[in-house]
Amino acid sequence: MSTMMATQFRSDLKPIWCPGCGDFGVVQAIYRALAAVGRPPHEIAFVSGIGCSSRIPGYTTAYGFNTVHGRALPIAQGIKLANPDLLVLVAGGDGDGFSIGGGHVPHAIRRNLDLTYIVMDNQIYGLTKGQLSPTSPRGLKTVTSAYGSLEDPVNPLLYVLAYGAGFVAQGTPADMAGLAAVIEEAIRFPGFAFVNVQSPCVTFGQAEAQLRAHKAGMQKLTDLGHDPADRLGAMALAQRYGEALHTGVFYRDPSPRPTYEAAVRERQTSLGAEAPSRARILEAFLPRTSA
Amino acid sequence: MTSELVIGMAGAGGDGIVSAGESLIVAAAVEGYHAILTKSFGSQIRGGESSCRLRVSVDPVLNPGGTLDVAVALNWDDFLRFGAELPTGGRTVVIYESASGVAPDRVPLAGIVPAEVLPVPIGAMARESAGTEKAKNTVVLGLLAGWFGLTPEAILAGLHRKLSKKGPEVIAGNDRAFAAGLWHAAEHPLAAPRRLALPRPSTARKLLADGNDICAAAAIFAGCQFFGGYPITPSTEVMQFLGRELWRYGGAVLQAEDEIAGLGAVVGASFAGRKAMTATSGPGMSLKTEMLGLATVAELPLVCVNVQRGGPSTGVPTKSEQSDLFQAVFSAHGDVVRPVLAPTSVADTFAVTVEAFNIAEEFQTPVIVLSDQEIAQRKETVDPIDTSAIRVVDRRRPRAEELVGYERFRLTDSHVSPLSQPGMEGGNYLASGIEHTETGAPTASGEVHARMNEKRLRKLDPLKERSALFEVEGPPDAPIGLLAWGSLAGSAREARRLAAAEGLKVKLLVPRLLYPVSERAYHSFFRSVTRGLVIEQSHQAQLYRVLRMFVDVPRGMEPFARSGANPIRPEEILERVRQQAMALQRVHEDELQPQE
Numbered sequence: 001m002s003t004m005m006a007t008q009f010r011s012d013l014k015p016i017w018c019p020g021c022g023d024f025g026v027v028q029a030i031y032r033a034l035a036a037v038g039r040p041p042h043e044i045a046f047v048s049g050i051g052c053s054s055r056i057p058g059y060t061t062a063y064g065f066n067t068v069h070g071r072a073l074p075i076a077q078g079i080k081l082a083n084p085d086l087l088v089l090v091a092g093g094d095g096d097g098f099s100i101g102g103g104h105v106p107h108a109i110r111r112n113l114d115l116t117y118i119v120m121d122n123q124i125y126g127l128t129k130g131q132l133s134p135t136s137p138r139g140l141k142t143v144t145s146a147y148g149s150l151e152d153p154v155n156p157l158l159y160v161l162a163y164g165a166g167f168v169a170q171g172t173p174a175d176m177a178g179l180a181a182v183i184e185e186a187i188r189f190p191g192f193a194f195v196n197v198q199s200p201c202v203t204f205g206q207a208e209a210q211l212r213a214h215k216a217g218m219q220k221l222t223d224l225g226h227d228p229a230d231r232l233g234a235m236a237l238a239q240r241y242g243e244a245l246h247t248g249v250f251y252r253d254p255s256p257r258p259t260y261e262a263a264v265r266e267r268q269t270s271l272g273a274e275a276p277s278r279a280r281i282l283e284a285f286l287p288r289t290s291a
Numbered sequence: 292m293t294s295e296l297v298i299g300m301a302g303a304g305g306d307g308i309v310s311a312g313e314s315l316i317v318a319a320a321v322e323g324y325h326a327i328l329t330k331s332f333g334s335q336i337r338g339g340e341s342s343c344r345l346r347v348s349v350d351p352v353l354n355p356g357g358t359l360d361v362a363v364a365l366n367w368d369d370f371l372r373f374g375a376e377l378p379t380g381g382r383t384v385v386i387y388e389s390a391s392g393v394a395p396d397r398v399p400l401a402g403i404v405p406a407e408v409l410p411v412p413i414g415a416m417a418r419e420s421a422g423t424e425k426a427k428n429t430v431v432l433g434l435l436a437g438w439f440g441l442t443p444e445a446i447l448a449g450l451h452r453k454l455s456k457k458g459p460e461v462i463a464g465n466d467r468a469f470a471a472g473l474w475h476a477a478e479h480p481l482a483a484p485r486r487l488a489l490p491r492p493s494t495a496r497k498l499l500a501d502g503n504d505i506c507a508a509a510a511i512f513a514g515c516q517f518f519g520g521y522p523i524t525p526s527t528e529v530m531q532f533l534g535r536e537l538w539r540y541g542g543a544v545l546q547a548e549d550e551i552a553g554l555g556a557v558v559g560a561s562f563a564g565r566k567a568m569t570a571t572s573g574p575g576m577s578l579k580t581e582m583l584g585l586a587t588v589a590e591l592p593l594v595c596v597n598v599q600r601g602g603p604s605t606g607v608p609t610k611s612e613q614s615d616l617f618q619a620v621f622s623a624h625g626d627v628v629r630p631v632l633a634p635t636s637v638a639d640t641f642a643v644t645v646e647a648f649n650i651a652e653e654f655q656t657p658v659i660v661l662s663d664q665e666i667a668q669r670k671e672t673v674d675p676i677d678t679s680a681i682r683v684v685d686r687r688r689p690r691a692e693e694l695v696g697y698e699r700f701r702l703t704d705s706h707v708s709p710l711s712q713p714g715m716e717g718g719n720y721l722a723s724g725i726e727h728t729e730t731g732a733p734t735a736s737g738e739v740h741a742r743m744n745e746k747r748l749r750k751l752d753p754l755k756e757r758s759a760l761f762e763v764e765g766p767p768d769a770p771i772g773l774l775a776w777g778s779l780a781g782s783a784r785e786a787r788r789l790a791a792a793e794g795l796k797v798k799l800l801v802p803r804l805l806y807p808v809s810e811r812a813y814h815s816f817f818r819s820v821t822r823g824l825v826i827e828q829s830h831q832a833q834l835y836r837v838l839r840m841f842v843d844v845p846r847g848m849e850p851f852a853r854s855g856a857n858p859i860r861p862e863e864i865l866e867r868v869r870q871q872a873m874a875l876q877r878v879h880e881d882e883l884q885p886q887e
Contacts, residue, residue, distance in 0.1 A: 043714060047559070050724075073552075074555030078519060082543075082563035082565040268539075288317075
């Protein structure tokens with residue numbers, strides 16, 4: 001049992017989020033999950049991209065890195081590879097993860113570094129004041145889709161399941177205990193773990209995507225009798241993204257793949273034994289004419 | 292006897308011409324000659340024409356050389372496709388495949404009467420001796436060894452090593468092919484013998500490297516522990532070398548999904564406390580630009596190598612150009628200064644890359660190394676480097692007392708603040724692309740923004756005083772000044788020596804720090820000369836124009852600049868120097884005219 005308190009992870013910075021923003025709930029759930037996991041803040045690197053939700057690392061006492069739009073995952077992988085002992089959290093919005101940074105997600109999944117990626121999915125661009133997002137429903141009218149969106153949304157759950165993520169879950173701040181629990185489980189999962197958080201935008205979001213609606217409509221996957229080891233079952237449930245709000249663990253690989261950093265460490269060890277000193281690296285260039 | 296030879300060879304893709312060139316330079320290096328080997332290919336992935344040039348000398352060689360002393364054409368179509376890359380002239384000895392049916396007095400070299408023309412049944416000799424035309428390149432090696440005195444024993448030893456996996460029959464066949472070449476040369480001596488003099492005795496063994504490999508080795512020497520990148524010609528060998536070696540030193544190499552992710556991972560590794568590097572070429576640099584801005588504002592050390600090629604866009608990806616200087620200097624949003632360094636040779640790439648890491652770490656900034664395809668992919672003999680004389684700098688980490696009330700971006704006299712890293716208790720901070728206060732808290736305050744800009748820009752000022760990054764050669768009172776950077780510095784050095792041999796007093800400034808512009812270094816050089824040339828391989832004369840932003844460039848200092856692919860040769864620079872000298876002479880005579 002960890003002796004850490006959730007408050008130890010809260011920084012002095014005052015969030016810039018709108019009153020009632022779902023992200024307040026997400027950061028609270030992260031404090032709780034981190035307290036439960038019990039690693040001290042200085043052993044945690046918390047990386048984000050750009051967007052309302054990407055302000056989140058600054059509201060924690062961890063080492064934070066609020067980077068550029070869409071690139072949190074590559075930067076986080078560099079951190080984890082440089083120091084595999086760190087607990088590395090990655091967070092951002094749906095635009096960050098599935099629009100501008102969408103190309104990085106499959107590669108983070110197939111490499112399988114031990115990262116926890118939390119997407120605060122509100123189906124809208126809030127920081128730039130109400131434009132279409134990659135998860136906005138078809139037909140949504142926004143300032144950049146005056147007559148309604150002509151595109152189908154990305155399905156984040158199906159996307160990461162299809163690419164082979166070992167841990168996929170969804171939560172909502174309407175169920176704080178459930179959200180904190182899936183984030184904690186994601187952190188504890190040894191490999192790439194994805195948590196989609198339905199985090200309402202109170203200012204630009206749709207009425208049916210607010211906390212009250214979440215509370216009324218959400219269905220716990222455990223209540224549905226879903227077995228988290230059943231990947232195809234998870235994919236069938238994930239297909240209902242946008243119409244149903246399932247919370248809990250969609251998929252947890254019962255026998256997690258080895259992580260990338262473990263393979264790196266193995267290679268470093270096996271090759272490191274024969275390492276010449278750095279000062280002798282130039283000997284690699286001595287020309288040789290005999291075997 | 293001759294003190295040096297420039298040999299150019301061309302053939303079809305499978306002829307093994309480049310392989311022959313490699314055998315020659317290995318043998319030359321082992322024997323103690325100085326040499327440079329450049330290779331050139333058609334645009335095909337496999338097959339197509341290929342060529343190489345080898346300059347081998349008893350003295351240090353500064354560039355791949357100009358007009359060929361020896362031209363080898365396995366077939367004329369392929370040879371002629373290389374045009375200006377294989378220039379022939381009145382002193383060239385031409386060796387060609389006699390089966391081509393071309394008569395010796397009809398070789399297709401327009402307007403040139405070669406010194407000697409030697410048709411040789413190369414293919415037939417290979418078939419007779421080795422039983423296969425595959426041994427044509429070995430016949431050529433035998434011919435060159437026989438006619439020009441090129442170290443037969445070392446060549447044979449190298450061949451044996453190269454063919455060791457192919458079995459005794461192949462080796463024996465190649466031995467016979469080599470002997471056939473030697474024998475043919477002995478039977479048909481040159482009218483005017485041109486044998487290469489023996490190398491100068493030396494106790495230390497020379498190294499043989501190309502610029503990309505030695506750049507990667509320098510990174511390891513400097514303590515680099517992470518490389519993230521994406522394959523792009525002509526920089527990929529940097530990643531390939533590190534992919535073989537870096538693990539041994541506890542490091543890791545990530546072939547990322549794209550150029551942005553490659554640099555992103557490097558930024559992350561640097562944030563986590565490791566020395567880190569990426570390498571790319573022009574189009575990749577364009578993609579990395581936003582991420583470089585993040586490293587600048589988060590004040591994270593990293594090295595970004597740009598091996599320049601012909602641009603814009605895909606451009607001429609297998610040939611050299613110096614046209615990414617504007618990009619290196621200016622492609623940034625906001626007020627940014629990123630140090631830009633340029634190596635001038637393969638050997639120099641080692642020290643310049645280590646220095647790039649040192650500057651990155653000392654000043655907590657991304658540093659761009661502007662290499663170019665010429666240096667990056669040519670093979671060069673390198674005199675032994677005394678690595679014990681090269682310093683290695685680490686970032687300034689906070690001391691224990693500084694971790695109490697730690698402020699990541701604290702304003703200091705040097706404008707550099709101690710840099711903590713995850714895992715360090717008390718060093719916790721928020722790194723960000725957003726403007727921040729001394730603690731790292733996001734801010735939109737104009738006053739803080741101005742102060743932080745001042746901090747990030749002023750911290751680099753001491754760099755401009757590093758006179759070691761500027762090299763001047765030639766007589767101090769020379770009235771003509773040359774300025775050249777990157778691979779062209781080698782051509783300019785040779786041009787200066789050729790000019791000196793003609794009695795022309797010329798000096799040369801070679802900057803290795805291109806940006807920030809050191810006003811002092813250029814002022815003192817420009818003040819001391821009357822006329823001169825800024826020599827560069829870009830259509831726009833990019834360095835000349837950057838200098839004019841910061842320095843009063845005298846009117847007599849003119850750009851000598853042209854697009855890349857065909858490097859500016861020492862002879863061309865010499866011709867311009869002669870014109871400069873004549874112009875000076877005219878001014879001098881005008882001054883002596885009595886006033887009417």
